Amino acid sequence: MLTTLAAPAFAKTWHIEDGDITVKxxxxxxxxxxxxxxxxxxEDTDTIITNRNEGTASSNTVTIDANGKNDKVEVTLKDVNIDTSSRNKAAVSVTGEGDTNIKLNGDNALKSDTYRSGIYGSGSLTISGGTITANGDDGGSGIYSSGGVTISGGSTVTANGGNGGSIGGGSGIYSNGSVTISGGTVNAAGGDGKDGYGGDGIRSSSGGVTISGGTVTANGGNSTNSSGGYGISSLDVAISGGTVTANGGDSKDGYGGDGIHSNDIDLSGSLELTAKAGSPNGKALSQNGRELDLDTIKDKLGPGAKVTATDANGETKQVSIPRPVEPEGPVIPGDSSSSSDGGSAAPSAPAFSLPGLTVTDKDGQRISYTSTQSGNTLTVCVGRFTASFRISLAALRQLRAEGIETITFQTILCSTTLSVDELLAMGGEDAEVVLTHHIRSSTLTVGGKAV
Structure with a gap:
C-alpha cells in the first residue's frame, strides 16, 4: 500500500541530483x-528527498522497495522535480508487497519516459495532503497502480497521461483496482492519440470508481483516427458528493468518448455533476451502452444536487434538487382540525410556551413554537427545516394528567406523532425526550438513548 501524507520537520535530506535513490x-x-x-x-530515519535547485529537473529516479509483506517504508518528497523522459524508467517506482508512506511537502513534479508513468506502483496508492503533478510520457499514465488509488482531503493532484501515436494516449489515473476520491482537488487528463485512442481521464479496470467529495475534473483525450477517451471509465461508478466534471474526448474520424462510461452509474446525495459527450456520437452518461435517463435518478439525489448532461450535439439536460433555506421568521405548517375520536374541534389559541417543553434550532438555541390542542392531541409546530422538540418525562406526566394522549411535532417538511404512554414507559422521572427533525428525517432519544 502506498500512502501520501503531510511531511514532518527535521529529517535527513538526500538530493536527487546526486544519483538514483533506492529506499528499503x-x-x-x-x-x-x-x-x-x-x-x-x-541507515536513516525520516528520509527526505529533494532537489537542490527546484527549477531544474533531474533525470535520476526514486525507487521505494517494501519487498517483504511486513516491511514499512516512509519517505518524504519535498519540492522534488524529476524528468526521466530521457530514460526507460518511471520517475518514482514503488515495488514490493509491504506498506510505503510517501509524504508530500511543497510542490512536486514527476515526468516519466516513453510509455512510463509519473508515479508507478505495484501495490495500492494513497495520497493525502500536499501537491503533486505526475505526467506520463508518450502513452504513459500520469499515475498508475496495480492496486487501488485513494485520494483524500488536502490533496491537490494533477495527473496527465502522455500523448501517444499508434498505441494511444495514456490515462491520467489508471488503476487495476479501485479509484476512491473523498476530498481534495483532482485534475486527471488522458493523453491524445493519433492512430490510437485517446486516453481516459480516470480509469479503473476493476473495483470501481467512487467519488464522495472534493473537486474532480476528468477529461478524456482526443484522437485523430480512433476513438476519443472517456472522462471516467469503470465497471461501476458511484458519485455521492463533491463537484465532478467528466468530459469525453473528441475524434476527427472515429467516435467521441463518453463523459462517464460504465455498466452501472450510481448518482446520489448532494453531488454536482457535469458530464459532456465527445464528438461525434459520444454519450454524456453511458450506462450499458445507453444514455442514462436523468428522470430515474431524481429520488436518490439530495438537497442542492445538480446533474447536467450534454450530448455530442450540444443538447443539454439537467435535473436538480433545491437546497432548503432556513426562513428568517416562523413558518407555521398547516394543521389538521380533525380530532382523534373522529369528530372535529377547532384548535385552541396558539401558545408559545408550555412548562417543561422547549424547541431548539440546529445550533441548539431555543426558538419559539406554536402549540395547539385538538381533542387529546397536542400539536407543536415550528417553521424550520431542522429543529429539536425537548420535554422531560415529568412534564409528559403532567400533560397526560390533563388528557393529552399523543403529541405531534411538525416542522416544514416533516411530521412525527408520539404516544405519551409509550414515552412514559421508557424512562425515569428526570429523563428527557428529544425528537429531532432534519429536513425529511427524524430521530428520537429518551434519556440519551436512541429509540
Whole structure:
C-alpha cells in the first residue's frame, strides 16, 4: 500500500541530483536503508528527498522497495522535480508487497519516459495532503497502480497521461483496482492519440470508481483516427458528493468518448455533476451502452444536487434538487382540525410556551413554537427545516394528567406523532425526550438513548 501524507520537520535530506535513490525498510522499526551512489544501505530515519535547485529537473529516479509483506517504508518528497523522459524508467517506482508512506511537502513534479508513468506502483496508492503533478510520457499514465488509488482531503493532484501515436494516449489515473476520491482537488487528463485512442481521464479496470467529495475534473483525450477517451471509465461508478466534471474526448474520424462510461452509474446525495459527450456520437452518461435517463435518478439525489448532461450535439439536460433555506421568521405548517375520536374541534389559541417543553434550532438555541390542542392531541409546530422538540418525562406526566394522549411535532417538511404512554414507559422521572427533525428525517432519544 502506498500512502501520501503531510511531511514532518527535521529529517535527513538526500538530493536527487546526486544519483538514483533506492529506499528499503531498515532492520530496526522506523528506519530505512538508503542507497545513492557510493553510499549504500545507509541507515536513516525520516528520509527526505529533494532537489537542490527546484527549477531544474533531474533525470535520476526514486525507487521505494517494501519487498517483504511486513516491511514499512516512509519517505518524504519535498519540492522534488524529476524528468526521466530521457530514460526507460518511471520517475518514482514503488515495488514490493509491504506498506510505503510517501509524504508530500511543497510542490512536486514527476515526468516519466516513453510509455512510463509519473508515479508507478505495484501495490495500492494513497495520497493525502500536499501537491503533486505526475505526467506520463508518450502513452504513459500520469499515475498508475496495480492496486487501488485513494485520494483524500488536502490533496491537490494533477495527473496527465502522455500523448501517444499508434498505441494511444495514456490515462491520467489508471488503476487495476479501485479509484476512491473523498476530498481534495483532482485534475486527471488522458493523453491524445493519433492512430490510437485517446486516453481516459480516470480509469479503473476493476473495483470501481467512487467519488464522495472534493473537486474532480476528468477529461478524456482526443484522437485523430480512433476513438476519443472517456472522462471516467469503470465497471461501476458511484458519485455521492463533491463537484465532478467528466468530459469525453473528441475524434476527427472515429467516435467521441463518453463523459462517464460504465455498466452501472450510481448518482446520489448532494453531488454536482457535469458530464459532456465527445464528438461525434459520444454519450454524456453511458450506462450499458445507453444514455442514462436523468428522470430515474431524481429520488436518490439530495438537497442542492445538480446533474447536467450534454450530448455530442450540444443538447443539454439537467435535473436538480433545491437546497432548503432556513426562513428568517416562523413558518407555521398547516394543521389538521380533525380530532382523534373522529369528530372535529377547532384548535385552541396558539401558545408559545408550555412548562417543561422547549424547541431548539440546529445550533441548539431555543426558538419559539406554536402549540395547539385538538381533542387529546397536542400539536407543536415550528417553521424550520431542522429543529429539536425537548420535554422531560415529568412534564409528559403532567400533560397526560390533563388528557393529552399523543403529541405531534411538525416542522416544514416533516411530521412525527408520539404516544405519551409509550414515552412514559421508557424512562425515569428526570429523563428527557428529544425528537429531532432534519429536513425529511427524524430521530428520537429518551434519556440519551436512541429509540
Amino acid at each position: 525498510a531498515g532492520e530496526t522499526k522506523g528506519t530505512n536503508k538508503v542507497s545513492q551512489g557510493a553510499n549504500q544501505e545507509v
